[in-house]
Amino acid sequence: MTAERVQVRLLGVPSARVGTRDLPQPRGRKSWAVLATLAMADRPVGRRELARTLFADADDPLGALRWTLAELRRSLGVPDGLRGDPVSIDEDRMVIDARVIDRGGAEASHLAQDASELLEGADLADCPEFETWLVVARQRLRSRADGYLRDAAMHALATGDTSDAVRLAGLGVGSSPYDETLHELLIRSLARSGDRVAAQEQATRAEHMIRSGLGVAPSNTLRLAALDAGAPRGSRATAAVVESLIASGRAAVGAGAVDAGIETLRRAVALADGRSLRGRALFALGSALVHGVRGRDEEGAVVLHEGLVVAQAAGDQRTSVCALRELAFVDVQSGRAATVEARLQEALRLAEDDDELATGVLGVQGMHWCDRGDPMRSLEPLTESVERAERARQPRQAAWSRGLTARSLLLLGRYGEAITMSDCSIAGCRHERWQAFLPFPMAMRADAALSDGAELDDIENDLHVAFALGCQLGDPCWEGAAARGLALVSARRGDLTAARATVADGYRRCIRHPDSYVFIEAWVLAADVALAHEIGDEPAAQTSRTRLRTVASRTEQPWFLTEEAVSTAVPLRPRR
Numbered sequence: 001m002t003a004e005r006v007q008v009r010l011l012g013v014p015s016a017r018v019g020t021r022d023l024p025q026p027r028g029r030k031s032w033a034v035l036a037t038l039a040m041a042d043r044p045v046g047r048r049e050l051a052r053t054l055f056a057d058a059d060d061p062l063g064a065l066r067w068t069l070a071e072l073r074r075s076l077g078v079p080d081g082l083r084g085d086p087v088s089i090d091e092d093r094m095v096i097d098a099r100v101i102d103r104g105g106a107e108a109s110h111l112a113q114d115a116s117e118l119l120e121g122a123d124l125a126d127c128p129e130f131e132t133w134l135v136v137a138r139q140r141l142r143s144r145a146d147g148y149l150r151d152a153a154m155h156a157l158a159t160g161d162t163s164d165a166v167r168l169a170g171l172g173v174g175s176s177p178y179d180e181t182l183h184e185l186l187i188r189s190l191a192r193s194g195d196r197v198a199a200q201e202q203a204t205r206a207e208h209m210i211r212s213g214l215g216v217a218p219s220n221t222l223r224l225a226a227l228d229a230g231a232p233r234g235s236r237a238t239a240a241v242v243e244s245l246i247a248s249g250r251a252a253v254g255a256g257a258v259d260a261g262i263e264t265l266r267r268a269v270a271l272a273d274g275r276s277l278r279g280r281a282l283f284a285l286g287s288a289l290v291h292g293v294r295g296r297d298e299e300g301a302v303v304l305h306e307g308l309v310v311a312q313a314a315g316d317q318r319t320s321v322c323a324l325r326e327l328a329f330v331d332v333q334s335g336r337a338a339t340v341e342a343r344l345q346e347a348l349r350l351a352e353d354d355d356e357l358a359t360g361v362l363g364v365q366g367m368h369w370c371d372r373g374d375p376m377r378s379l380e381p382l383t384e385s386v387e388r389a390e391r392a393r394q395p396r397q398a399a400w401s402r403g404l405t406a407r408s409l410l411l412l413g414r415y416g417e418a419i420t421m422s423d424c425s426i427a428g429c430r431h432e433r434w435q436a437f438l439p440f441p442m443a444m445r446a447d448a449a450l451s452d453g454a455e456l457d458d459i460e461n462d463l464h465v466a467f468a469l470g471c472q473l474g475d476p477c478w479e480g481a482a483a484r485g486l487a488l489v490s491a492r493r494g495d496l497t498a499a500r501a502t503v504a505d506g507y508r509r510c511i512r513h514p515d516s517y518v519f520i521e522a523w524v525l526a527a528d529v530a531l532a533h534e535i536g537d538e539p540a541a542q543t544s545r546t547r548l549r550t551v552a553s554r555t556e557q558p559w560f561l562t563e564e565a566v567s568t569a570v571p572l573r574p575r576r
Contacts, residue, residue: 003093006076010036010098011141012116016076026075028068030054033130035072035082036119039099040137044086053129101144104338109152112145113171136561139553146172146182147331147338153185158306162193173206178213180206180222180514181334184298187225199226219514221295228299237271245271246284258292275314282307283323290330291436294474297515301330321347321357325364332368335518335555340368359388363401366408371519373559375408382408396437399428403441410448411559418448435469439478442466446485450492453574460489477517480510484524487531491572496535503528518555522548526560530570 006023008016014032016023026032033054038045051061058064069082081090089096098118101108118138124130153168169186176182183206190199203222210218245268252261265285272278282303289300304323311319324347331340344365351357366382369375382405389398402425409418422445429438443466446459463485470478483506491499507524510516525548532541545566552560559565 006094008094008096011118012120024075026071028071031068031072034068038087038089039096040102046086054127057126101141109148112148115145136553143554144338146176147336151339154302154305157302158309162189165189177209180218181298184221184225187222188228191226191228192230219295236273239277242268242272242277246281250284253288253292262288275310276316279307279311279314279316279319283319287326295513297330317350321350325361329364333517337556355388355392359385359397367404370408375411378408395428396432396434399425406441406444410444415448415452419445439466439470443481443485450488450571456489476510476512477520480506480520480524484527500531503531522551522557522560526565527570529566534572
């Protein structure tokens with residue numbers, strides 16, 4: 001008979017049980033800290049590293065670690081676990097809540113509904129390295145738990161279970177009271193439940209909470225969410241009429257008539273009869289909201305969730321792939337890594353050998369891995385995305401994936417290749433007259449050229465074009481990226497005061513909407529840290545560094561937690 005597994009709780013006050021029987025607490029105030037370090041590690045942890053981090057003050061650090069591991073084995077009843085070097089966890093015998101939420105899986109969403117702070121009440125001030133790690137780990141787990149709650153609430157909305165959507169979104173707001181997107185989801189859930197009064201009241205509470213807690217005014221999306229009555233339904237029309245409305249709406253959005261296009265797509269949704277057609281109309285509307293209107297990613301994601309549920313029920317694999325890709329894209333931009341990879345893997349499985357479908361999914365996958373601090377890993381899916389886009393004759397997708405490839409090459413220090421790839425992306429955008437993406441590869445090229453020692457006048461001219469275009473588009477991310485580049489040009493010329501003012505302006509621009517791209521936010525903050533340090537303003541540098549670490553922890557961008565992100569990613573002087 002298989003022994004019952006030990007259920008270990010590290011979220012909240014640590015404890016363990018088998019079935020209904022509570023297990024004794026291990027002796028030693030660092031026992032749970034050792035287990036948490038092992039449970040959350042994304043790589044094997046050796047004994048010397050554990051001893052150095054947690055027992056450096058002991059007369060015999062390795063001996064103290066051996067005693068602690070033995071005590072954990074005794075109290076948890078896992079005689080074969082927590083052995084070896086690196087130390088291994090016996091996952092056949094132990095289920096650790098923090099590890100489940102961190103890794104994802106069937107139980108993660110359920111555990112997220114009752115997730116408290118990692119190692120609640122832990123005080124290991126004599127272990128500063130561990131304390132720093134604990135702050136980051138807590139933020140990462142909170143972000144992951146919120147991601148599962150948000151996803152579950154959106155699925156409840158998509159299936160019409162508004163009461164559960166309200167409950168789940170409320171749990172998210174309770175754990176992260178200053179997250180505007182979670183407030184928006186709760187307000188939208190209340191509105192769709194039919195309780196408009198409660199939705200308006202929640203919008204008022206959310207605005208007050210964000211303004212008093214963060215000192216910034218929330219966007220108008222909270223008030224708009226209180227008016228959400230759900231995807232419309234009206235009298236039915238023929239499939240040909242609905243298909244025509246979908247095509248017209250998409251064309252209008254693509255031509256810049258966004259409001260008119262979205263209203264047309266709403267009509268298509270209202271008139272669609274049959275699951276497959278309604279799924280396609282919902283996808284078109286959700287995608288338009290995500291890509292066409294600043295500040296409407298959350299509404300777009302809710303519509304995309306509904307489109308995904310409808311398409312899956314209809315067996316429409318093409319729409320399912322597209323909806324999964326767009327939902328993953330929204331989560332990547334917002335730094336919600338918890339649900340991204342599962343969506344992308346499912347989308348790739350459904351896409352199979354269809355180049356037209358797979359190329360976009362692979363592009364988002366490459367974007368995801370680069371954001372998560374692994375640009376080398378991102379190159380394979382991005383390269384395949386470009387190849388498939390060319391086979392499928394999708395020049396915009398090829399230009400997009402090349403722009404992301406240029407960023408990966410830049411972060412790897414391959415500046416010449418990054419310039420060449422940026423040029424290819426820029427040429428593709430111009431050939432397609434695709435202004436909406438053009439500022440991104442231009443900003444990546446400028447950064448690579450700065451590192452490569454190119455002429456400042458040429459770089460500055462290109463950045464002014466990118467900045468002006470970003471302003472014309474009203475795109476806060478592109479404005480912020482271009483302003484960052486202009487600040488670095490000023491710094492290279494020796495005008496550090498102007499540089500700091502420009503990067504501060506870029507930061508304000510890139511965070512003015514709740515759905516801005518979090519990589520750009522961190523990218524700009526890293527430049528602000530470097531510039532403040534260069535000018536000798538250490539208090540300001542520390543303030544920006546703290547803000548950068550908070551953003552990087554919350555949005556799971558581990559590279560920006562390292563000194564390398566500031567010391568090597570900000571080209572204040574040529575690399576050669």
